[in-house]
Amino acid sequence: MADFQENLNKYADLAVRVGANVQKGQILVVNAPVQSAEFVRMITEKAYNAGASEVRVNWNDEKITRLKYEHAADEVFSESPKWYAGEMTELVEKGAAILHVLAENPDLLKGIKQERIVANQKARGQAMTKYRAYQQADKFSWCLIAVPSPEWADKVFPDAPQEERVQMLWDAIFHTVRVDQDNPVEAWTNHLETLDHKSKVLNEKKYKKLHYIAPGTDLTIELPEGHIWAGGESFNEKGHSFVANMPTEEVFTAPLKTGVNGYVSSTKPLSYGGNIIDRFTISFENGRIVDVKAEEGQKVLEHLVEMDEGSHYLGEVALVPHQSPISDSNILYFNTLFDENASNHLAIGSAYAFCLEGGKEMTQEQLTDHGLNTSVTHVDFMIGSSEMDIFGVMADGTEEPVFKKGNWAF
Amino acid sequence: MADFQENLNKYADLAVRVGANVQKGQILVVNAPVQSAEFVRMITEKAYNAGASEVRVNWNDEKITRLKYEHAADEVFSESPKWYAGEMTELVEKGAAILHVLAENPDLLKGIKQERIVANQKARGQAMTKYRAYQQADKFSWCLIAVPSPEWADKVFPDAPQEERVQMLWDAIFHTVRVDQDNPVEAWTNHLETLDHKSKVLNEKKYKKLHYIAPGTDLTIELPEGHIWAGGESFNEKGHSFVANMPTEEVFTAPLKTGVNGYVSSTKPLSYGGNIIDRFTISFENGRIVDVKAEEGQKVLEHLVEMDEGSHYLGEVALVPHQSPISDSNILYFNTLFDENASNHLAIGSAYAFCLEGGKEMTQEQLTDHGLNTSVTHVDFMIGSSEMDIFGVMADGTEEPVFKKGNWAF
Numbered sequence: 132m133a134d135f136q137e138n139l140n141k142y143a144d145l146a147v148r149v150g151a152n153v154q155k156g157q158i159l160v161v162n163a164p165v166q167s168a169e170f171v172r173m174i175t176e177k178a179y180n181a182g183a184s185e186v187r188v189n190w191n192d193e194k195i196t197r198l199k200y201e202h203a204a205d206e207v208f209s210e211s212p213k214w215y216a217g218e219m220t221e222l223v224e225k226g227a228a229i230l231h232v233l234a235e236n237p238d239l240l241k242g243i244k245q246e247r248i249v250a251n252q253k254a255r256g257q258a259m260t261k262y263r264a265y266q267q268a269d270k271f272s273w274c275l276i277a278v279p280s281p282e283w284a285d286k287v288f289p290d291a292p293q294e295e296r297v298q299m300l301w302d303a304i305f306h307t308v309r310v311d312q313d314n315p316v317e318a319w320t321n322h323l324e325t326l327d328h329k330s331k332v333l334n335e336k337k338y339k340k341l342h343y344i345a346p347g348t349d350l351t352i353e354l355p356e357g358h359i360w361a362g363g364e365s366f367n368e369k370g371h372s373f374v375a376n377m378p379t380e381e382v383f384t385a386p387l388k389t390g391v392n393g394y395v396s397s398t399k400p401l402s403y404g405g406n407i408i409d410r411f412t413i414s415f416e417n418g419r420i421v422d423v424k425a426e427e428g429q430k431v432l433e434h435l436v437e438m439d440e441g442s443h444y445l446g447e448v449a450l451v452p453h454q455s456p457i458s459d460s461n462i463l464y465f466n467t468l469f470d471e472n473a474s475n476h477l478a479i480g481s482a483y484a485f486c487l488e489g490g491k492e493m494t495q496e497q498l499t500d501h502g503l504n505t506s507v508t509h510v511d512f513m514i515g516s517s518e519m520d521i522f523g524v525m526a527d528g529t530e531e532p533v534f535k536k537g538n539w540a541f
Numbered sequence: 542m543a544d545f546q547e548n549l550n551k552y553a554d555l556a557v558r559v560g561a562n563v564q565k566g567q568i569l570v571v572n573a574p575v576q577s578a579e580f581v582r583m584i585t586e587k588a589y590n591a592g593a594s595e596v597r598v599n600w601n602d603e604k605i606t607r608l609k610y611e612h613a614a615d616e617v618f619s620e621s622p623k624w625y626a627g628e629m630t631e632l633v634e635k636g637a638a639i640l641h642v643l644a645e646n647p648d649l650l651k652g653i654k655q656e657r658i659v660a661n662q663k664a665r666g667q668a669m670t671k672y673r674a675y676q677q678a679d680k681f682s683w684c685l686i687a688v689p690s691p692e693w694a695d696k697v698f699p700d701a702p703q704e705e706r707v708q709m710l711w712d713a714i715f716h717t718v719r720v721d722q723d724n725p726v727e728a729w730t731n732h733l734e735t736l737d738h739k740s741k742v743l744n745e746k747k748y749k750k751l752h753y754i755a756p757g758t759d760l761t762i763e764l765p766e767g768h769i770w771a772g773g774e775s776f777n778e779k780g781h782s783f784v785a786n787m788p789t790e791e792v793f794t795a796p797l798k799t800g801v802n803g804y805v806s807s808t809k810p811l812s813y814g815g816n817i818i819d820r821f822t823i824s825f826e827n828g829r830i831v832d833v834k835a836e837e838g839q840k841v842l843e844h845l846v847e848m849d850e851g852s853h854y855l856g857e858v859a860l861v862p863h864q865s866p867i868s869d870s871n872i873l874y875f876n877t878l879f880d881e882n883a884s885n886h887l888a889i890g891s892a893y894a895f896c897l898e899g900g901k902e903m904t905q906e907q908l909t910d911h912g913l914n915t916s917v918t919h920v921d922f923m924i925g926s927s928e929m930d931i932f933g934v935m936a937d938g939t940e941e942p943v944f945k946k947g948n949w950a951f
Contacts, residue, residue, distance in 0.1 A: 156614070165575040165578045165600055166578070168575045168576070168602055168604075171602075171605070172602070172604050172605060172608070175605050175608050176608055179608060179611075179612035179613070183612075183613075184613060184614035184616075184617060185609065185613045185614065185617045186605065186608070186609065186613075188600075188602065188605055190575055190598075190600035190602075192578055192581075192582070192598065192600075194578075194582050195581070195582060195585050195596065195598055198582070198585050198586055198589060198596070199595065199596065201589075202589035202593075203589070203593075203594060203595045203596075204566070204594035204595065206594075207594060207595045214624050214625075214627060214628040214631075215624075217624060218624040221624075
C-alpha cells in the first residue's frame with residue numbers, strides 16, 4: 132500500500148503540474164466522482180501548493196445519475212443546465228483551469244431510453260456552446276484523467292478475481308500515464324517532445340488527403356488548407372502549456388468537413404453516453420454520414436449521428452501507431468481516453484479551432500468558411516489495427532505511405 | 542450491521558416522507574457531504590419512489606473546505622456565490638424541497654482567520670437574501686438532518702474507544718429522531734401533535750413579555766402583537782406539511798426586535814462557523830446587543846454580532862423543557878440542531894415571518910414595521926438549564942410561571 136500511496140501522490144502531482152499545469156493565482160475547477168474524494172483532496176492540496184487562488188470541486192455520483200435516468204420526469208432531460216454552464220463559462224473567462232477526473236462505468240446507462248440520453252446531451256451541448264468554443268480554441272487549460280471505479284474495473288478485467296480488479300485497473304492506469312516510472316514529470320517531457328516531433332513532420336508534409344485501407348475500411352479524408360497537426364502539449368491564451376488528455380499518444384488535425392468519402396469500420400468498442408457501440412461501419416459521401424451499421428448499439432449510434440447537423444460530419448483525424456504503450460498492454464478499457472490512445476481514430480462532431488492556421492482567433496463562421504465542422508458533440512471512435520495502411524496524397528497527386536501495417540511508415 | 546442498515550433505511554424514509562415530505566412531481570435538492578454518499582443514494586431512491594420529478598445533490602467536502610480556508614486567496618471569501626444562490630432561488634420558486642444532510646466537524650475552522658469566515662458568511666448571506674426570505678415565510682419545504690463524521694464523533698465521545706465513536710453517534714442520532722422506535726413515522730405523528738398542543742396553549746395566552754431568571758440570566762423579552770408560537774410541523778405555500786428540523790423539541794416565536802432588555806448566559810457551547818463559542822453572556826438594551834463576554838471564542842462572537850445591523854438583535858425565542866429526550870441523554874453534540882433541542886434557546890438575527898399573524902404575505906418592510914428583525918444571519922444559542930424560571934407577563938401586567946426549574950409550569 133505504501134507503493135500505491137506513492138503512485139497516487141505522483142499521479143496527483145502530474146495532473147496538477149503537467150496536465151492542468153496550475154499557475155500562481157489561478158482557479159482550478161475539478162469535476163470528480165464522490166468516491167475519488169481522497170485523490171481529489173490530494174489534488175486540491177497540490178494545487179494550492181502550486182499557488183492556486185481557489186480550488187472548486189463539482190462532485191458527481193454515477194449511482195444517483197443512474198437513478199435519475201431511471202426515474203426522473205421526462206422533461207428533466209431536456210432542461211438546460213444554464214447555471215452550471217454560466218458558471219463554468221465565467222470561470223474559464225477568468226482563466227480557470229479545468230481538471231476532469233473520470234471513473235465511468237461503460238454500461239452506466241444500459242437499458243435507459245435513448246430519448247432521455249439524447250435530450251440530455253443536446254441540452255448540455257447547447258448550454259455549453261460558448262465554453263466548448265473556448266475549449267476548442269485552447270483559450271483555457273484543461274485536462275482529462277481517470278481513476279478506477281469497481282463497475283469499470285469489472286468491465287475491463289471480468290476474468291480476474293473480483294477483489295483484485297480495481298487494483299489491476301489502478302496499475303494499468305499508472306502505467307499508461309507513466310506514473311510507474313522513476314520521474315514521471317521528466318518522462319512526460321520526453322514523451323511530449325516525441326509527439327511534437329511527429330506533428331512537425333506531418334505539418335511539413337502538408338498532405339492534401341489521407342487514404343485509409345484496412346479490412347472493412349476504404350476511406351479518403353481531405354485535409355483543409357492550413358491544417359495543423361497537434362499532439363501532446365497545448366498552450367492556452369496566456370501561453371501556459373497543458374496536456375488535455377492523460378494518457379495521450381496521438382497526433383491529430385481537423386478534416387475538411389465536406390472532403391470525406393468511403394467507409395470505415397470500428398476496431399474497438401465505443402463507450403458512449405453510458406452505452407456500448409461495437410463492430411460498426413460508417414459510410415460517407417462528401418463528408419456527410421450517409422449510412423451507419425452497428426452489430427451492437429445501432430440505435431445509440433443513429434442517435435449520436437442525428438444529434439445535430441454537425442454530428443453528420445467528422446471533426447478530428449488522429450494517428451496513433453498500433454505499437455504503442457496502451458495498445459501493447461492488450462487491455463480494452465471501454466473508455467475512450469484510453470482506447471483512442473491505442474488506435475488510429477476519428478471523431479464525429481466539432482473540430483478544434485487550433486488545428487487551423489489562425490483558427491484560434493477566428494469566429495465560428497470563419498472556421499466554417501475554412502472547412503471546419505461545428506457541432507454540440509465531439510465523439511472519438513477507434514479504427515486502427517495492425518492491418519491498416521494509410522497513404523498521404525500530396526498536392527500534386529503523388530502518394531506516399533504514412534502508416535504501414537498499423538505503424539508509422541517513416 | 543443488519544440492524545444498522547435497517548435503521549439507516551428508516552432514517553432515509555423519515556427524511557423523505559416526514560422531513561421534506563416529498564410530493565409527486567416535486568424536485569428534491571439534497572445538500573450533503575461526499576462521505577454520506579451511500580445514505581444520499583438511499584434518500585434519492587426513496588424520493589423517486591415518492592414521485593419526485595428530479596433529485597439533485599449539491600455535494601460538499603469539509604477537508605476541501607478547510608484547505609480553502611487555509612490556502613485560498615483573500616478575495617475568494619468575499620465573492621458572491623451568485624450562481625449557487627440563483628439556482629437555489631429558482632428551484633424553490635419552482636416548488637423544490639430542500640434537504641440538508643449535516644456532518645459538521647465542530648472545530649473545522651479552528652485557527653482560521655476570522656476575517657475569512659466573516660467575509661464568506663456575509664457574501665453568502667447577502668447572495669441568499671431572497672432564498673432566506675422565502676424560507677422564513679415557509680414558501681418551500683426544507684429539512685435539516687445529520688449524519689456522523691469521524692471528526693464530529695471524536696468531539697462528542699472523546700473518552701470512548703476510537704473505533705466505536707462513529708457508531709455511538711449514529712445510535713444517538715437514531716434515538717433523537719425516533720428511528721429506534723418500531724414505527725418512526727407514527728412516533729413522529731404523535732410527537733408533532735404534542736408540540737402543536739404546546740404552541741396552541743401559548744398562542745391562547747398572548748403573553749406581552751417573557752421574563753427569564755437563572756444564574757447569569759435576568760432577561761425580559763417583549764413579544765410583538767400578533768406573534769404566533771410554532772413548533773414541529775410547518776406548512777409550505779401549497780399547504781404540504783414538512784418538519785424543518787429533525788430532531789425538534791422546541792416551540793418558538795419571534796421577539797419584538799426592540800423589546801429585549803437585561804442579560805442572558807449560555808448554558809452549552811455554541812458551534813458556529815467551524816469554531817466553538819463557550820461560557821458567554823450577552824447584554825441587551827431596547828433589543829440591541831450592547832455587550833458580549835465569552836470565556837472561549839470572544840472574537841468569533843463579536844464578529845457574529847457585527848455581521849450586519851440585524852445581527853445586533855434577536856430573531857427567535859424558543860422553549861424546550863430541560864427534561865426532554867435529547868437533554869436526558871446528557872450528550873453534548875456541539876451541533877446546534879441537537880443542542881438547541883435540549884435547551885431553551887434564542888437566536889441572533891432574522892425572525893421567521895410565519896411567527897406573525899399574516900406575516901407570510903408581508904414584505905420585509907411590513908415585517909419590520911411589525912417589530913420583526915431581519916439580518917443575513919440566524920444563529921441559535923442555548924440558555925436553558927434545570928435552574929431556569931420563566932414568567933409570562935400578561936397585557937394587564939399580571940405574571941404567571943411558564944417554566945419552573947427548567948420545565949413547563951403547566
